């Protein structure tokens with residue numbers, strides 16, 4: 031399938047599932063080496079990270095734990111224009127090795143917010159693993175961003191967990207919006 035229609039938009043194939051899986055296997059190998067002898071806790075950012083987290087975890091040979099957080103955003107009066115609230119962050123992160131798992135890093139604001147909350151609990155280490163990264167869109171540099179699946183252009187993408195208007199998360203490949 032090279033193009034799909036979701037609601038009122040047309041999308042074209044960007045990354046095939048085969049390539050996603052190959053990349054995840056390589057990231058898994060790297061994580062197994064980097065965290066050998068430790069027991070990290072993977073924290074996925076919902077909703078978009080659920081498929082990436084599932085496939086990544088299957089590659090892990092070291093002992094590890096899994097949790098998820100959800101971030102809600104709404105327009106507010108803060109200067110950034112957006113206030114985010116972190117829901118469900120585990121409360122026992124002191125001295126733990128944390129790996130935050132994201133579907134996509136766009137401006138970096140979501141990560142910045144979650145990282146601030148995580149740091150309050152004095153973890154031993156924090157690193158970020160994201161499947162997709164849009165280097166042209168980043169507005170706040172994230173020094174913890176260590177593992178990146180694919181760098182993509184600054185375009186809207188769907189599939190493999192990512193949605194357009196709630197739809198398209200079930201697509202196994204990743205698609206980008208076709209300009210109208």
Ligand code: 5GP
Nearest residue numbers: 134135136137138139140185186187192193
């Ligand atoms: P940031 O805070 O880095 O700007 O945005 C991160 C969140 O915005 C992601 O977790 C995701 O929910 C959403 N997002 C950013 N870019 C895209 C995109 O191209 N497609 C989809 N479906 N969501 C995106």
